[in-house]
Amino acid sequence: MATTLNGIGLAAADMATSLAFYRRLGLDIAAEADHEPHAEAVLPGGIRLMWDTHASLRGFDPDWTPSTGGPSFAFLCEDASEVDRVHDELVRAGSHNVKSPWDAPWGQRYAILRDPDGYQVELFAWAK
Numbered sequence: 001m002a003t004t005l006n007g008i009g010l011a012a013a014d015m016a017t018s019l020a021f022y023r024r025l026g027l028d029i030a031a032e033a034d035h036e037p038h039a040e041a042v043l044p045g046g047i048r049l050m051w052d053t054h055a056s057l058r059g060f061d062p063d064w065t066p067s068t069g070g071p072s073f074a075f076l077c078e079d080a081s082e083v084d085r086v087h088d089e090l091v092r093a094g095s096h097n098v099k100s101p102w103d104a105p106w107g108q109r110y111a112i113l114r115d116p117d118g119y120q121v122e123l124f125a126w127a128k
Contacts, residue, residue, distance in 0.1 A: 007040075007048035010119060011066055015039060015053055017116045022049070024090060025075055025121070072120035080109035083123045087111040095121075103127070 012018040016034035022041065023029055027049065033039035037056035040048045057064045077083045084101045090113055091097050098112035098120065111123045 005047060007050050008071060009050045009052060010070070011057055011117060012039075012051040012053055013066070013117055015051060018051055021090070021093075021095065021115045024093065025086070066117075068118070070119050072122060074122040074124060077109075077123055077125040079125050079128065083109045083111055083125050086123055087113065 010018070015036065019029050019034055019039060027041040027043075029039060029041045037053045037059075039051045042048055054064075054066065075086075077086060080101075080103075087097070087101050095116070096114040098114060099110075101109060101111040101123075104110040104124075107127045108124045109127065113121045113123070115121050
């Protein structure tokens with residue numbers, strides 16, 4: 001069997017806060033996961049997006065520390081108005097705005113935020 005990417009792991013300082021952010025972006029995550037040290041959501045195509053608490057990560061790597069970088073996630077929106085609406089909703093809910101929605105020169109409506117753990121989240125829609 002060939003090696004296959006099956007999951008993307010994120011460190012969560014506060015599991016409930018992190019999962020609430022991604023639920024607002026449409027991910028289906030069970031409510032009881034808010035109180036667990038590990039949570040997962042299966043994405044289209046079968047890849048898992050996984051969260052582990054800082055304590056959980058230190059449980060199997062005592063030297064683990066949060067990083068200042070990490071992955072970024074791009075969420076496709078239906079149209080420009082959805083980019084604006086979702087961005088505004090997340091900012092009202094306390095998310096950090098990096099760049100408010102703008103019409104990018106490459107033909108997309110684009111916005112950039114940070115999730116509760118500092119990971120970059122991009123919202124975009126193709127110009128019609």
